[in-house]
Amino acid sequence: MGHHTEVFVGIDVAKSRNAIAIADCEREGEVRFFGEVDAAPDAMRRVVQRIVDKHGRAHFFMKPGPLGTAFIA
Numbered sequence: 001m002g003h004h005t006e007v008f009v010g011i012d013v014a015k016s017r018n019a020i021a022i023a024d025c026e027r028e029g030e031v032r033f034f035g036e037v038d039a040a041p042d043a044m045r046r047v048v049q050r051i052v053d054k055h056g057r058a059h060f061f062m063k064p065g066p067l068g069t070a071f072i073a
Contacts, residue, residue, distance in 0.1 A: 006057045013062050014039060020047065022055075 005024065012019040020034040037047045051058050 005055050007051070007055045007059070009034075009051055009058050009060045011060060011062045018044065022051065022058075 007025060008023045010021045010023070012021075016039055017036045018039050019036050021031060022034050023029055023031040034047075034051075037043055048058075048060070
């Protein structure tokens with residue numbers, strides 16, 4: 001289990017793979033590229049659970065698209 005911090009998770013959504021980055025909540029917080037993940041629902045569910053387990057609280061955002069920015073919470 002991780003050290004439980006609050007992070008923001010950005011998801012660049014594509015048809016087959018999603019790119020994910022994680023940013024610390026502090027003003028000078030570090031931004032890290034998490035990697036690319038298969039866009040299948042099961043794969044995304046696993047990676048979201050892994051991020052939440054490690055950081056405790058995560059705010060998820062998707063890049064703006066034709067419908068605007070999505071806040072997933």
